[in-house]
Amino acid sequence: MNGVWARRLLPPLVGLLFLLGWETAVSAWDIPPFVLPPPSAVAQALWNDAPLLLQSSWITLTITVQAFLLALTSGVTLAVLFKQSRALEAALYPYAVILQVTPIVAIAPLVVIWVGYERVNLALLVLAWIVAFFPVLSNSTAGLAAVDPNLRDLFRLYGASRWQMLWRLQLPSALPYILAGAKISGGLALIGAVVAEFVAGSGTATGLAWRVIEAGNRLNMPRLFAALVLLSLLGILIFALLTWVQRLLLRRWHPGGGE
Amino acid sequence: MGDLFQLSDLSLTYPNGTRALDGVDLSVAEGEFVSLLGPSGCGKSTILRLVAGLMEPTGGGLKWLRPVARGDIGFVFQEPTLMPWARIIDNVRLPLDLAGVPKGEGNDRAADGLTHVGLGDFQKAFPAELSGGMKMRASLARALVTNPRLLLLDEPFAALDEITRLKLNDDLLSLWEAQRFTALFVTHSVFESVYLSSRIAIIGPRPGRVAAEMSVPLPFPRDLSVRTGTDYGAICREVSDRLHAAMGVVA
Numbered sequence: 001m002n003g004v005w006a007r008r009l010l011p012p013l014v015g016l017l018f019l020l021g022w023e024t025a026v027s028a029w030d031i032p033p034f035v036l037p038p039p040s041a042v043a044q045a046l047w048n049d050a051p052l053l054l055q056s057s058w059i060t061l062t063i064t065v066q067a068f069l070l071a072l073t074s075g076v077t078l079a080v081l082f083k084q085s086r087a088l089e090a091a092l093y094p095y096a097v098i099l100q101v102t103p104i105v106a107i108a109p110l111v112v113i114w115v116g117y118e119r120v121n122l123a124l125l126v127l128a129w130i131v132a133f134f135p136v137l138s139n140s141t142a143g144l145a146a147v148d149p150n151l152r153d154l155f156r157l158y159g160a161s162r163w164q165m166l167w168r169l170q171l172p173s174a175l176p177y178i179l180a181g182a183k184i185s186g187g188l189a190l191i192g193a194v195v196a197e198f199v200a201g202s203g204t205a206t207g208l209a210w211r212v213i214e215a216g217n218r219l220n221m222p223r224l225f226a227a228l229v230l231l232s233l234l235g236i237l238i239f240a241l242l243t244w245v246q247r248l249l250l251r252r253w254h255p256g257g258g259e
Numbered sequence: 260m261g262d263l264f265q266l267s268d269l270s271l272t273y274p275n276g277t278r279a280l281d282g283v284d285l286s287v288a289e290g291e292f293v294s295l296l297g298p299s300g301c302g303k304s305t306i307l308r309l310v311a312g313l314m315e316p317t318g319g320g321l322k323w324l325r326p327v328a329r330g331d332i333g334f335v336f337q338e339p340t341l342m343p344w345a346r347i348i349d350n351v352r353l354p355l356d357l358a359g360v361p362k363g364e365g366n367d368r369a370a371d372g373l374t375h376v377g378l379g380d381f382q383k384a385f386p387a388e389l390s391g392g393m394k395m396r397a398s399l400a401r402a403l404v405t406n407p408r409l410l411l412l413d414e415p416f417a418a419l420d421e422i423t424r425l426k427l428n429d430d431l432l433s434l435w436e437a438q439r440f441t442a443l444f445v446t447h448s449v450f451e452s453v454y455l456s457s458r459i460a461i462i463g464p465r466p467g468r469v470a471a472e473m474s475v476p477l478p479f480p481r482d483l484s485v486r487t488g489t490d491y492g493a494i495c496r497e498v499s500d501r502l503h504a505a506m507g508v509v510a
Contacts, residue, residue, distance in 0.1 A: 158405075
């Protein structure tokens, strides 16, 4: 078996074996479904609760995507502003770090109260943005600084304006860094959205995280697992999409083609 | 032809007190091919950067005897220094883009320049897809795309293999003869400086200054026959002796 086929075939094979083993173990040892439901029950829950779960997935996905896009634009913009003004960077960067290192779970109740329970989705968006924002900011800042000094001299020699420097030199140089940051940030946006919903957890938010809590409280394990499966799928989807974009933008020129 | 620029008592001392250049005197006439020859770290690259206006001297001066505007100076770095994200044609067009030349006209001129360095078929390639020698040709085409009065070259072929280097030496000479720019070429190779230059300035070790100047009495156009001629060997020998004298070493 050659390497490519091993990489394509082995992961689904392992997954299939795992599910089979799980199904067999549950029935062989008579494990009650409120402890561990068999995969078939999870599949059934996915099918039966599809309308409810899909609606919740949509809510979580919307918040995640919005938070990610917000993190991307605000992170890159702030990094660009930092690049234009050292003073601004010196003044604000520490606070960005503070925002990053303070556990989101600790800020969440405060944000929910401030934004208001009646606008809980906005609170979730703010929280997910806080979590997703920093990798973009720090990577973009590093990327904007990683300009080939000779290229910078070349631009200076030809009298490039600040705008030309930024648009034609610094941003393209930073692109691999920005995309790497975006990849981390995409996953964090989802985590942020879920954590925020857990903390907000009043039942006003009805994303996938709430379905997990709700199903847990009711000992409806198949549905809990079904919600988890969907959360994983969302995460995989985001990661795959960002990897694809990264490859598309970098493959022709960046060593490693954006891996 | 008259002088293009004159360096008089040009000095550079870094803020930490290191003296990179100490009293460089050099005049370069229009249309000349002048090599700055010296050991590593003697400050010959610094002279180029001062002439390019990328650094300011701390003493002495640089006087232009002909007006130079943006685009009148081309610079070829030791590395090809191409933008990896841009196609070759876009890289070569960059100086024109930065000067606000319309893209259509810029493309024509860049394509023309690429043809002159033998890269006519590689306009759409990305730098990563080219060999080291081809990247250097593209870099040369970019430096010449503005029709500069002065071309500054900072050991441009030092990282290339011998065969590619000799070929590029010949190509550079034909471009110089065809386009009549003034060339200031930094190198640490005696053979390269003699083959290319109409005049050689030997730069002594740090702090750098011009230790000796000499004309190279070989006729242009030059080709392989020059390299094998007896005059070439004799001149190389003399340059080498003077270089060693400048470095304080007996030849």
